Amino acid sequence: MLSTAVQILAFAPALLGVLRATVATLLPNWKVSITAWSSIMTPMSQMQGLWMDCVWHSSGVFSCTMKNSVLSLPPYLQATRAAMVLSCMVASFGLCLASLGLKCTRWGGSHRAKGLTAIAAGGCLVLASFLCLVPASWFTNEVITAFLSTDLPDSSKYQPGGALCVTFLSAGFLLAGGVIFCLSCPGKRTRRPDHADRPVxxxxxxxxxxxxxxxxxxxxxxxxxxxxxxDEVKQQQRLHSSPSTLPPKDIRDNYSLQEYV
Missing domain, CATH: 1.20.5 (Single alpha-helices involved in coiled-coils or other helix-helix interfaces)
Structure with a gap:
């Protein structure tokens, strides 16, 4: 299993990736117009996002209009909407699993359970990264294709905006954090009891x-x-078998008997 420092180092880009993906989903500058108008009554810059279209006027007024009609949107924009929302949800869930799989925390179960949780978190982060990367690439391809088209006037052409750059960066952060967490395979050392099981x-x-x-x-x-x-049995046996235990004969009786004879 990876060390605590490496896991914390992987948790930081994962957190940045989740925050950047959420901000990129809400930004209105997914594509920006290439023309700048000089008249006071006309807009200077136009930008379009996933949820709103915004206009920056030369007088300093910034106004936005929500895209309420879903059916009127092109297919790539609808797919980008759904994929980015799903990516934010999956990345948030993976971040919660990653917090449980960190070795520096006391919740999450044993070492083996923490390792499996970290692997699941890495899988969620990698999936969220692809859910960011694929729609952003599709959106960029559509914008560049329309920009290079000769059938559209210059006033209707757009270039990729800053939200796409933020999306690609968030996909990279999520991918890096997910790959590192996927390497948190539990080994033989995980069979030892953890802090919760140690007192028992x-x-x-x-x-x-x-x-x-x-x-x-x-x-x-x-x-x-x-x-x-x-010892008691041996002592009793010695008392019964020893000749010294016999009653001694009276020596005086022997002498008197000899004199009588």
Whole structure:
């Protein structure tokens, strides 16, 4: 499993990618007009986004109009809308999983569970990156194709705006964070008990040591009692079998008997 510093280093670009993808979805400058008008009554710049069209007037007035009709939008714009919203949702979910999979946090389960959570977070971040990259590339292709077309006047031509650059950067950040988190494979070290299971394991080990100590004491006491019984039996046998235990003869009786004879 990756170290804590590497995981935190991967969490930072993932967070930046989620924030950038959310901001890019809401920005109105996905494509910007290439003409600048000099008249006071005409707009100086026009920009179009996923949700609104904005106009910057020469008088300093900035006005936006919401795109309420979904059916009137071109297919690439509808697909870009859906993909960016889905990308933000998947990236946010992956970021939540990544916070659970960090080794520096105490929630998320054991080390193996944290490793699997980090891998799932990496998969979500990679998926969110592709959901950002594919519609942004499609949108850019449509803008460039319309710009290079000779059938449209210059007033109807647009160039890629800053929101597309932010989208590509967010896709790169999400991809980098997701790939690093996908490398958080749990190894053999993950079988050790984690911080949550460590007190229970310590109590079990202490209980086993106490039981072993009690068994050892009981065995020692039993051996001592058996040894004492054996010593008593041997002492009794020695008392019964030793010749020194016989009553001694009276020497005076022997001498008196000889004199009488």
């Amino acid at each position: 394991a310590c109590r079990d080990a202490q209980r086993r040591r106490e039981l072993q100590a009690e068994r050892g004491e009981n065995k020692t006491r039993h051996n001592k009692s058996v040894q004492l019984q054996m």
